[in-house]
Amino acid sequence: MTELQLELLIGTQVHDVNDQPVGRLEEIKAEAAEDDFVIVEYHLGALGLLERLSATAIGHFMLRPFGFRERSSGHIVPWNKLDVTDPTHLKLKCTIAELDARPR
Numbered sequence: 001m002t003e004l005q006l007e008l009l010i011g012t013q014v015h016d017v018n019d020q021p022v023g024r025l026e027e028i029k030a031e032a033a034e035d036d037f038v039i040v041e042y043h044l045g046a047l048g049l050l051e052r053l054s055a056t057a058i059g060h061f062m063l064r065p066f067g068f069r070e071r072s073s074g075h076i077v078p079w080n081k082l083d084v085t086d087p088t089h090l091k092l093k094c095t096i097a098e099l100d101a102r103p104r
Contacts, residue, residue, distance in 0.1 A: 004084060014044055014082070014090045022096055023075060042082050045074030075099055 006028050014022045023044035030037040077099060083091045092099060 004087065009084065009087055009090065012087070012090050014042075014077075014092060016092045016096045017094060019091075020096070022092060025090060026074075039079045041079055042077040043074060044077060 009025050009028070012025050014025055016022050025042055025044055027043035029040045029043065031040050075096070077092065081093050081099065083093055
């Protein structure tokens with residue numbers, strides 16, 4: 001089992017398989033599993049930042065008139081689609097198109 005200091009990952013730029021920037025890691029979702037926690041997904045960009053600040057609902061309401069759209073304001077990355085072996089250079093294991101093609 002691998003242990004990570006998650007607080008060190010927050011704010012780190014994530015790149016796709018072509019080394020293009022995708023967004024900053026802003027939120028990490030985990031679930032309890034026996035006596036531990038396992039990462040379920042990572043949230044990138046403005047959507048993740050709003051979640052981390054516990055302002056998702058009010059943020060969507062306030063930003064919608066300015067063109068904020070949940071789908072275009074961040075990415076949800078499944079736990080197995082983000083390579084965290086180098087915490088200073090987080091990299092998707094797929095293209096951004098493949099990631100965004102997933103149903104939410």
